[in-house]
Amino acid sequence: MSPVSGPLRVRVPASSANLGPGFDALGLALGLHDELTVEATDDGLVVEVRGEGAGEVPLDDTHLVVRSMEAAFSLLGERPAGVRLTCTNAVPHGRGLGSSAAAIVGGLVAARALVAGEDRLDDLMLLQLATDLEGHPDNVAPALLGGLTIAWVDGAAAAAQRLDCDVPVTVFVPPEPVSTERARGLLPDTVTHADASFNAGRAALLVAALTAAPDRLISATEDRLHQTYRSLAMPDSYALVRRMRVEGVPAIISGAGPTVLAFARGIDDFCPPGWVVHHLDVDPHGAVVLPAS
Ligand SMILES: Nc1ncnc2c1ncn2[C@@H]1O[C@H](COP(=O)(O)OP(=O)(O)O)[C@@H](O)[C@H]1O
Numbered sequence: 001m002s003p004v005s006g007p008l009r010v011r012v013p014a015s016s017a018n019l020g021p022g023f024d025a026l027g028l029a030l031g032l033h034d035e036l037t038v039e040a041t042d043d044g045l046v047v048e049v050r051g052e053g054a055g056e057v058p059l060d061d062t063h064l065v066v067r068s069m070e071a072a073f074s075l076l077g078e079r080p081a082g083v084r085l086t087c088t089n090a091v092p093h094g095r096g097l098g099s100s101a102a103a104i105v106g107g108l109v110a111a112r113a114l115v116a117g118e119d120r121l122d123d124l125m126l127l128q129l130a131t132d133l134e135g136h137p138d139n140v141a142p143a144l145l146g147g148l149t150i151a152w153v154d155g156a157a158a159a160a161q162r163l164d165c166d167v168p169v170t171v172f173v174p175p176e177p178v179s180t181e182r183a184r185g186l187l188p189d190t191v192t193h194a195d196a197s198f199n200a201g202r203a204a205l206l207v208a209a210l211t212a213a214p215d216r217l218i219s220a221t222e223d224r225l226h227q228t229y230r231s232l233a234m235p236d237s238y239a240l241v242r243r244m245r246v247e248g249v250p251a252i253i254s255g256a257g258p259t260v261l262a263f264a265r266g267i268d269d270f271c272p273p274g275w276v277v278h279h280l281d282v283d284p285h286g287a288v289v290l291p292a293s
């Protein structure tokens with residue numbers, strides 16, 4: 001795609017990382033979106049935020065979308081004199097639904113569309129920049145590529161394999177956030193060989209379950225690497241996961257939590273009071289540039 005001169009819109013999906021056993025590797029793009037409108041101007045930076053994060057995130061050059069755009073401009077050695085950015089956000093912040101990845105990927109895709117084209121900043125380069133900004137690849141990969149993604153880092157080099165996936169998803173979003181930084185701080189530095197082997201088998205099975213064998217989802221969503229360690233920071237979420245799993249519903253902590261995600265529908269009765277339920281499809285597209293409206 002060639003650079004766009006006028007205002008442009010970028011739509012970028014929420015994502016759920018880990019999916020149980022695939023810590024820092026598996027991710028799924030979800031049909032809940034942030035939308036950015038970006039315009040090159042003659043001077044200065046103007047940021048407006050509507051929806052999630054309004055009144056909370058900064059409106060200057062420390063805004064995550066702006067920082068991400070700046071990372072792309074630096075790499076490309078080209079930047080507009082000024083930028084007007086409007087964010088219309090539906091992805092809740094600090095809930096384990098990849099809001100930071102959506103902001104980063106949205107900013108990078110917008111910057112690419114503004115000053116370059118995919119020939120100068122291809123998806124692999126963009127995935128690398130996004131992974132460097134986010135610190136792990138498992139949310140930015142589905143936010144960029146859509147579908148189910150297996151992402152990994154080889155040395156410092158990020159890579160991802162995308163797979164088609166069509167599975168019903170229900171998410172239960174609690175009212176209070178838990179930052180990913182805090183949830184990562186609860187993890188031990190080392191795990192046992194037995195737990196690593198347990199998760200390797202479940203993660204492999206999960207890819208099969210999500211693409212071809214949904215009857216395996218309960219076994220495939222078991223995890224020993226992160227959820228229990230994080231339960232202290234999100235006891236209600238952990239209890240909800242256990243309650244659903246006892247009833248045969250494949251439920252997990254989404255990303256670093258505290259949202260609970262289940263691969264099922266018709267389970268709204270499990271929703272604790274004050275939490276928000278969304279019924280979501282998998283987003284097959286990832287981040288897209290739309291015609292300006
Ligand atoms: N759309 C956004 N615009 C600006 N900043 C954002 C946006 N989304 C996330 N952030 C920043 O990232 C933080 C949340 O990131 P994180 O703790 O990783 O949670 P999440 O699970 O939602 O990604 C927010 O508190 C905010 O600082």
Ligand SMILES: N[C@@H](CCOP(=O)(O)O)C(=O)O
Nearest residue numbers: 017024096097098180255256
């Ligand atoms: N693998 C990461 C995923 C974090 O996802 P988020 O949506 O909570 O940012 C982790 O588990 O820390």
